Amino acid sequence: MSAPGRGLVLVVEDETAIAELIALYLRRDGFAVHRESDGDAALAAVRRLRPVAVVLDIGLSGMDGAEVCRTMRAAGDWTPVLFVTARDDEVDRLLGLELGADDYVTKPFSPRELAARVRTVLRRGPGARAEVFTAGEVRLDVTQRRVWAGVQEVALTSTEFELLAQLLRQPGRVFERGQLLSAVWGYSASAGTRTVDVHIAQLRAKLGPASPIRTVRGVGYAADGA
Incomplete structure (x- = not known):
């Protein structure tokens, strides 16, 4: 079979x-x-x-x-x-x-x-349309599913990649945790938003000083533009 x-x-x-x-x-x-x-x-x-x-x-x-x-x-x-x-x-x-x-x-x-x-x-696998996003020293290539911080390539999980892409697609926009949970994980905020905070912490640590992600206290997260 x-x-x-x-x-x-x-x-x-x-x-x-x-x-x-x-x-x-x-x-x-x-x-x-x-x-x-x-x-x-x-x-x-x-x-x-x-x-x-x-x-x-x-x-x-x-x-x-x-x-x-x-x-x-x-x-x-x-x-x-x-x-x-x-x-x-x-x-x-x-x-x-x-x-x-x-x-x-x-x-x-x-x-x-x-x-x-x-x-x-x-669903976060290959096949997305050709897109490249930049924010300061960070560059994300959707087609190749690769991310760089300066000249250093950064290895991300598929979830980390999609979370970063979601933020970089709309630089400056403040996303509530529930919005990120729905967009990236595909389920509602009632499932709990703690996982969003954990993955944001992972991304910041991996991207180092080049990380464009900022916390908007009491609301959620945003990525600074290029």
Whole structure:
């Protein structure tokens, strides 16, 4: 049987019932699914199967999900990663600079929502129209999906890239956190805006002194123009 057209998602989860539920909803959405239950096997599967996305439980035994993601990023693999965690207070660490995750859900979660978030992450892939945006020393090329701060190219996750592009497309405009959540993540502000703040912090740290992003206290964020 041929693989579904959306591509293969690697699900790394050591609780069988949860893994089966995630796989069921992803397959309903047209994805092929490969499952693993530990970190070492997950890394081997990433290298062997080249999935379009990875749904990764943080609480794996042995090599945990954070270390799996960290190892992928250190090897230059920026396959979208969506973390599954049992603790909301882990969010800052999961989405931290050293990990480079694209999104997360906390247990208990809706498998329908998780599948929707995978689709959202993958909508940020190649195929956008030719656009280049500049803001000071920062340059973003939508077609090539590359970003530079001065002469240094900066590696961004797909979520970080789309967030920066959203700000640079309308320089000077102040975006509320809920507006960014809707535009970049594809879901409403009722889902919580903390993830926006975490990703903005990531972008600023990666872009360094060249970062054009400014905070508008009590409102949201804006990017200064060229």
